[in-house]
Amino acid sequence: MYTFRASVAISRPVITCLLTVFWGVMIGLSPASAQQLTGPDVLTQSTAACVSVTDPPALLKLLVQHPLVQRLQEVPGIRQALTSPQMQPVLTGRNLFQLQMGMPWLEALQAISANGIWIAVDSSDQSVALLIRGRDEQLMQDVRLKLLELTRLTPGGSGKLDTYRDIPVYRLPQGGAAVVGEWLLVVNKNETGRRLLDRLLDLRTADEQSLSALPAWQQAAGARRPQAAAWLWAGMQAIRDKSGHQGVFHNQAENPLVELLFGGLQTVLNRTDWMQAELQVADSELRLTLTTPFSAEWMPEARQWYFGPEAAGQAPAVPQVAGLLGSFGMYRNVSEMWQRAGDLFSEDMNDRMAEAESNLGTVFGGRDFGDEVLGAFGPQLLLVAARQDFSALQTVPEIRLPAFALVLTLRDAETMRPELRRAFQSAIGFFNITGIQEGRPQLDMDMQKSASSELIISRYLPPQRPTTGEAPPVPLIYNFSPTAAFQGDQFVLASTEQLAAELLQAPRQPAAAANVSLDLRASVAGQLVADNQQSLVSQNMLTKGQTREEAEAELTVLQQLIELLRGATFQMKNDSAAKQMQLDVAVQLTTDARNSDAVKETDRGN
């Protein structure tokens, strides 16, 4: 019981009730209350794409303190760039920002974005809106008074201040910026700005127009991982409608290679309601995962070859050869794609493929190229690249390229092996004949057979040394000794005999359970750069006019940057249980110098 001097007695429950009503009214009267709204609540369903960062302070802290950032700053070239005169305006801007906000820049950014950042593109006019929800209203008013006001004063600032519904709006070269309660809004088109300001001022909770009420958004949000540092959502129907179903949505590729790589994805893009991408940041890895609904039933008959039966086709296992630079494997029934050309490609492309089929059929003894030749190979395709070991070679080229190979499975090895052997020999012979006319060195053929394997090898004859004067640098072609190899049902077509032999023998790591799998190893890439240091330095000198010292310094920076990485992977997987498809890109990092050397040793030993 509280007693006022004016002799009015008011009970505690009454006080509590009055206070509750009071605060409720105040909350109701304050625009865009922090307790109720998020960016997707404010944004409307005409949003085509939206990037969300729901915990910017954590992400900022993670990025600033990330081991990669620390190590980048230790790279001399980058350290130099950060203190160069070109960086002065950035540093001056940062210092001014700190001065205005009265706190360190990181703390200020964390406070300004404490409750989320959203960047949205509208499908109706392609306008872009940036919504930031800050720690509190007072802070955001500071942002307005201390930062946005500067736009009126700085050169290039439009200098104009408008108001909209009593809210100050700062005109930018394109669009404008405004602060409403805890919210900072920046847009590049005035119409979008007015629409979102209305919602910020009037909305108390999400309504039927909110993006967050869209089923496609809700499904995507449900599939999102909680640990994602940032999240992109795209409403595919709006994007498709806006594009007029052209470009990537045009359901016909004009190029067999494009169809091979992206045909199935085109179908998915034309069917799915939404796509989302999540960024995950960890000390040793950066990962971007794109997820979309998917059903095997979506694939038309003409594209069944892409994912295979029940969309369950998987890329092959990768042989672990020495110096493996990378591999690219996928499931594709190329024979069926070729035979479906009438459904997949334009008339012009079909004519060209028919001509190619005729010529290629001749090379293979009159066999039908699409059905009998391509059909002789299984649907698992693998392209492998590896660093060459030149120590065993008699002739070492000046520029050292990696070796690469195509690894395939034969459905009927007994029948196809002689055909492929003959076709390879014919191709080498043809190459030699044209080479004579063009003054190219000739390929000499050799064969190695064992109980289980057979290699048909072609090697360039060593260059003749001049009797007088300086010998020219060994040409690029001495990187190659084209080889066809067979073992069981395995067929390898390699640029070098060394790689062909290793691929037949190397152990295979388990397949990735993905339709497409790409893997790159940074340490081997670094070794390739070192192998070709002289050429790269010289090219730098000529293209930039730099001295050798300057060119070597730049190359050293490149090598140091490569050392920060362990590798990169890309996978495309179908999850039939979840009815989703995922495209996953990951960059693995070496967290310190010791790890970097250890990785190099491991990869060399592989």
Add this chain to the structure above:
Amino acid sequence: MATELTAQELWQPFEPGRDGGWDLRAAAHLFRRAGFGADRQQLEAAVQKTPLQVVDDLLEGREPAEYSTEMQTLATAAISGGNVEPLSAWWVYRILSTPAQLLEKTVVFWHGHFATGADKVTEPQLMLTQNQLLRRLAFGDFHQLVQQISKDPAMLLYLDSASNRKAHPNENFARELMELFCLGEGQYTELDIRELARCFTGWEVRRGEYRFNRFQHDTASRSFLGASGVLSGEDAVQVVLQQPQTAEFLVGKLLRYFVLDEPAGQAELTAPLAQQFRDGGLQIRPLLRTMLSSRLFFSRRAVGRKLKSPVELALGLLRCLHGTTNTVELAQSLQQLGQGLLFPPSVKGWDGGRTWINSSTLLGRSNLMRRLITSENTRFGRLPLRDYLSARGLQKPADILAELELLLFAVPLPAAARDGLLSLMKSGSDTAVAEGLHALCTLPEFQLC
């Protein structure tokens, strides 16, 4: 007045005072002609010496061993891909960086004189070997130069003389030896060509090397240019070199390359030098020494009276301002303007002089200079242009203009152009200075050297 002097007197050494001033402008003229240009520091050092001392320094033509090794390494790497185009870029890089610019200027001359095109000789090592040969013998004995270039595989391939059989002697090389290398047009007959061609039968190129095939060599007696006998190819070259016209022809070409585009009364003018050249055993260095230190060279008859070739235009700007750039792009641009290094338009090389300027090349030259100045790869003293000029104490537009005029112009700027340029550079910003430099490069006066 220089125009009143006899030819003999015109070739006497230039004496400062008597024949004119030896100042920064005169030194700049020397470096522009005897190289590609000089910066202020070089000019100020030059005026501390006599003109003849400076010419001797230029003729010293020696590159430090480390530099030569570096260039060899760079060339090897440039051609390691098997393409010849990077070699052209390598040569541009070399011209920009060499401490021996008269040597390099003379190598460009010999390259045009003994024209060999990489469009036909696509093996880069052969082109590099020839380029090195020209550099090695640029200031030496003309006899030796012709003898060696005659057996150069790139030259033989270019002149379709990779195979020369006694049943059908290849007359192309014989004709070019006389017409283009030694004597000039109209100094021989068709019979001379046929007879001379027989001397070179058996000369072959096999696997990129010169080889003498004795089975294909015509050993019968022949007669040409007043000589007869069983003459070998080497003997034949010597016969051609001994013709009196050889000296006249070569002196005339060097005169047009280094001194005057259109020498009036050329025969009279070249006669004393030709005699000196003959008397000296066709040694190139003394000939150049006389030319570059002569009263004629420093007279009004010569100063500002040549048109810059594309190479002189672009590389001259860069050398004067310590410029570096993307030499691959620059080499391609020079080719588009008609002077691709290692890509002469024909076996006659480049005519030079007025042929450098026509309505389309004028526009091309302007575009080239704009690309060069604004390229992100172009730096001056490792700095952007404005910073480079500021580092040299050149802040005001008037000071910048005065410096550029001294370094880059053979003739004074017209007052109207000067006023326009000052107005253009008034703000002193990076863009204004770059625009001002480009505008300078498009002036008619800038095309002269």
